[in-house]
Amino acid sequence: MPDWKRYLKEYLSLPEMKGHREQRMIDELADHLEDLYREAVARGASEEEAMAQIEEWLGEAGFASGELVRSEPAHVRSRMNRWVEGQEEMLRSKGGALSRVADAGRDLRLALRTLAKRPFFSGVVIFVLALGIGATTAVFTLVDAIILSPLPFDDDTRLVDIDHAAPGLGVQQAGQCAAWHFTYEDENQVFEDLGMYGTGYATIAGQGTPESVPDMGLTTGVLRALRITPVVGRLLMPEDEELEAPNVVLLGYGYWQSRFGGDLNVVGQTLEADGNSWEIVGVLPSDIQALGSDPAIIYPYRFDRSQLFVGNIGFGGVARLRDGVTLEQANADVARMLPLAFEKFPGGPVADFSERAQYSPNLRPLKETLVGSAASLLWIILAGVAVVLLIACANVANLFLVRADGKQTEMAVRSALGANRRRIGWEYLKESLLLGLLGGAGGLALAGYGLDALIAAGPANLPRLNEVSIHPGVLMFTLAISLGAGLFFGVFPVLKHSGAAMLDSLKQGGRGGTTGRASYRAQNALAVSQMAMALVLLVASVLAPFARMRSAKSNRCWTSSSCVSTSLLSVSS
Amino acid sequence: MFSADLKRGSMELLILSSLEGCTRHGYEIGKLLEHRSGGQLEFRVSTLYSVLYRMEERGWIKGRWVEKKGERRRCYYKLTRKGERILVDQRKEWKAFSTMVNQVIGVSHA
Numbered sequence: 001m002p003d004w005k006r007y008l009k010e011y012l013s014l015p016e017m018k019g020h021r022e023q024r025m026i027d028e029l030a031d032h033l034e035d036l037y038r039e040a041v042a043r044g045a046s047e048e049e050a051m052a053q054i055e056e057w058l059g060e061a062g063f064a065s066g067e068l069v070r071s072e073p074a075h076v077r078s079r080m081n082r083w084v085e086g087q088e089e090m091l092r093s094k095g096g097a098l099s100r101v102a103d104a105g106r107d108l109r110l111a112l113r114t115l116a117k118r119p120f121f122s123g124v125v126i127f128v129l130a131l132g133i134g135a136t137t138a139v140f141t142l143v144d145a146i147i148l149s150p151l152p153f154d155d156d157t158r159l160v161d162i163d164h165a166a167p168g169l170g171v172q173q174a175g176q177c178a179a180w181h182f183t184y185e186d187e188n189q190v191f192e193d194l195g196m197y198g199t200g201y202a203t204i205a206g207q208g209t210p211e212s213v214p215d216m217g218l219t220t221g222v223l224r225a226l227r228i229t230p231v232v233g234r235l236l237m238p239e240d241e242e243l244e245a246p247n248v249v250l251l252g253y254g255y256w257q258s259r260f261g262g263d264l265n266v267v268g269q270t271l272e273a274d275g276n277s278w279e280i281v282g283v284l285p286s287d288i289q290a291l292g293s294d295p296a297i298i299y300p301y302r303f304d305r306s307q308l309f310v311g312n313i314g315f316g317g318v319a320r321l322r323d324g325v326t327l328e329q330a331n332a333d334v335a336r337m338l339p340l341a342f343e344k345f346p347g348g349p350v351a352d353f354s355e356r357a358q359y360s361p362n363l364r365p366l367k368e369t370l371v372g373s374a375a376s377l378l379w380i381i382l383a384g385v386a387v388v389l390l391i392a393c394a395n396v397a398n399l400f401l402v403r404a405d406g407k408q409t410e411m412a413v414r415s416a417l418g419a420n421r422r423r424i425g426w427e428y429l430k431e432s433l434l435l436g437l438l439g440g441a442g443g444l445a446l447a448g449y450g451l452d453a454l455i456a457a458g459p460a461n462l463p464r465l466n467e468v469s470i471h472p473g474v475l476m477f478t479l480a481i482s483l484g485a486g487l488f489f490g491v492f493p494v495l496k497h498s499g500a501a502m503l504d505s506l507k508q509g510g511r512g513g514t515t516g517r518a519s520y521r522a523q524n525a526l527a528v529s530q531m532a533m534a535l536v537l538l539v540a541s542v543l544a545p546f547a548r549m550r551s552a553k554s555n556r557c558w559t560s561s562s563c564v565s566t567s568l569l570s571v572s573s
Numbered sequence: 574m575f576s577a578d579l580k581r582g583s584m585e586l587l588i589l590s591s592l593e594g595c596t597r598h599g600y601e602i603g604k605l606l607e608h609r610s611g612g613q614l615e616f617r618v619s620t621l622y623s624v625l626y627r628m629e630e631r632g633w634i635k636g637r638w639v640e641k642k643g644e645r646r647r648c649y650y651k652l653t654r655k656g657e658r659i660l661v662d663q664r665k666e667w668k669a670f671s672t673m674v675n676q677v678i679g680v681s682h683a
Contacts, residue, residue: 025622028599028648032618035600057618064619071626 129439436486
């Protein structure tokens with residue numbers, strides 16, 4: 001009696017199916033054929049006649065195979081594959097670039113199938129890449145929001161921080177004071193608008209338990225310079241700065257949401273703050289946080305100009321330069337006005353001290369002031385995670401090289417059959433690019449989850465955190481590093497198994513099935529580079545805290561605790 | 574005798590009914606259908622098993638490899654609960670459909 005299993009394997013052309021279903025089919029059909037054969041012989045048929053009947057029962061080989069394959073659970077997938085193949089054929093028939101797109105699509109589909117057959121290898125590679133790409137994407141998202149993106153104010157390149165240096169006292173960033181502010185307001189030739197602000201805390205009472213909330217006092221020129229428009233109600237106006245004006249206040253966006261539930265009818269309501277009643281006249285957008293504080297309430301400064309002198313320095317100053325005015329011209333104009341301030345606002349308990357300080361202008365772009373110290377820290381962290389990504393890529397490259405050793409005979413045969421170097425290279429690269437993209441997708445998901453953790457674990461005084469989000473620009477960055485990573489670890493097998501090296505490998509592989517010493521050079525180089533990068537990372541992680549301390553020293557004021565604190569009562573007096 | 578399409582269209586119902594109340598292996602199912610139809614229903618091996626696998630995939634029947642004493646190891650199929658419900662539904666449907674077709678083509682019951 002024939003070996004029915006072997007007979008069926010030769011007769012039918014069943015592909016590899018999920019869960020080795022093809023083996024079960026062969027086993028069952030072999031049982032069935034054996035029964036049919038016995039029955040035929042029992043009825044008196046010769047062996048030849050019995051075999052002829054068997055072939056009749058089986059039917060034409062291609063048709064029988066097709067019927068069995070269509071019963072495979074993945075028949076839906078097969079249908080989808082047929083649809084995709086149909087689309088590829090349609091593109092190919094149009095020729096030109098579309099034909100190449102169709103070829104690339106087919107190659108990637110085949111690469112996906114190949115990777116699916118090695119789930120452990122693919123899983124490890126995707127996991128390692130997702131970690132590296134995810135960390136890089138998360139940190140880049142911070143860098144992009146805090147450093148690269150413009151400030152959320154109209155034409156932000158014209159915004160400057162009005163600051164002063166006191167070289168006589170060895171202070172580089174002394175800040176602004178009311179006497180200087182009003183002098184510049186009256187005498188300047190370079191500013192379109194300018195203002196002064198400070199942060200502190202106010203105690204809100206009236207509804208429920210009294211609470212201490214961050215506040216911001218400002219001259220109304222700040223809002224004009226920043227070109228802020230209110231979410232609800234109106235902005236603070238110059239008349240609100242009059243000494244006898246009624247008490248009015250703006251709400252910060254976050255406080256409006258949390259305390260008033262975003263109530264649009266909040267305008268006109270009264271707030272009890274620091275023992276006084278304040279009428280709410282509007283709500284500011286969250287953009288004001290770009291100044292480094294998230295105030296719950298914003299109130300107007302009221303100064304009695306007759307009482308002012310050059311002193312109480314430490315406020316923040318902001319101005320919008322007139323169109324065409326350079327930073328150098330603005331600094332020169334402030335240098336011209338500094339002596340005028342002493343004439344306009346003479347006296348004060350520290351007049352001699354001011355002369356000794358030798359105040360000089362120190363105007364800088366507003367963005368530089370707001371993100372300057374955080375920028376250096378973020379660039380260091382980004383460099384660190386980039387090195388981690390490189391180490392991950394080097395690890396994956398090693399895995400690829402080991403795996404490529406197993407494919408070199410196949411590639412050598414392909415080469416011998418006429419495949420050119422580009423085709424052979426693409427055979428390696430298509431899998432690495434696909435893995436890079438899959439790792440990028442995983443990394444993006446990790447970055448989404450990891451960003452909140454990163455913000456929570458990072459310094460509390462990082463500016464512009466309310467602007468952090470994964471937007472299309474970040475997605476393009478992730479796509480670029482995913483493809484770059486795929487190209488990086490895919491190119492090593494291409495270089496290793498190209499040209500003459502491939503013929504050598506064919507000889508070596510054919511003779512002993514082992515890899516030559518020369519072929520380990522790439523692995524060794526990768527191992528050495530990994531060690532070097534790990535060392536760089538170690539040194540960077542040791543130096544980072546020192547850089548942080550240094551930047552913190554040069555930082556004038558990020559948190560309200562290091563700023564001049566003003567209360568509603570003291571400033572409005 | 575009957576067209577392949579007609580046979581294929583009714584095959585699931587035939588297999589479900591052959592498994593009602595008992596377990597059978599593929600060869601036995603094929604022989605039972607041939608026997609009950611007086612030799613008029615014969616299926617190609619690949620057709621029979623492709624339908625069996627598809628029905629198993631849908632959860633109508635369940636195959637299990639059993640080694641009985643004195644026999645070689647075989648895959649026996651039995652109806653699942655879902656398969657029992659499908660059999661009831663398909664029987665009703667077939668009855669209604671055949672009655673309707675008979676009405677349309679003008680064949681009366683004997």
